[in-house]
Amino acid sequence: MVGMLATAKAGHDKNQLYIIIEETQDSVWLADGRYKTLQHPKRKNKKHIQICKKQTPELTVIREKLISGGTVRDEEIKRAMKLLVGSELEE
Numbered sequence: 790m791v792g793m794l795a796t797a798k799a800g801h802d803k804n805q806l807y808i809i810i811e812e813t814q815d816s817v818w819l820a821d822g823r824y825k826t827l828q829h830p831k832r833k834n835k836k837h838i839q840i841c842k843k844q845t846p847e848l849t850v851i852r853e854k855l856i857s858g859g860t861v862r863d864e865e866i867k868r869a870m871k872l873l874v875g876s877e878l879e880e
Contacts (some may be wrong), residue, residue: 792852794841794873795819797833806841806874807831808848808866810855822867845873 790809795817802830810830817838818830819871824832847869854861 790817790840792846792848792855794843795833795838796841797837798839799837800833802831804810806870807838808851808870809838810861820863820866821870822863822865826863827861827874843873845869845876858868 791814793809795807795809796809797803797819805821807821807825808818809817810820810827815831816834818834819825819838820827847865851861851865851869853859855865
């Protein structure tokens with residue numbers, strides 16, 4: 790699931806969009822590039838997130854970097870999320 794988009798289903802951040810940056814057996818670590826950065830990601834129980842199937846070229850690059858162990862910056866995540874939300878508004 791690393792590199793995929795997820796939406797929070799429960800908690801004070803309900804309906805917030807994140808990118809999964811790490812996965813453990815029971816939980817995932819999420820970042821949005823703005824409030825939850827790569828240095829301080831949000832830990833969330835797997836049952837409290839909903840995976841989103843949408844992909845953009847920017848998200849694909851980020852996912853490949855995360856899987857291969859490459860360096861990802863918060864600005865890249867923030868830009869990819871902004872482009873995704875912008876493309877949804879146009880539809």
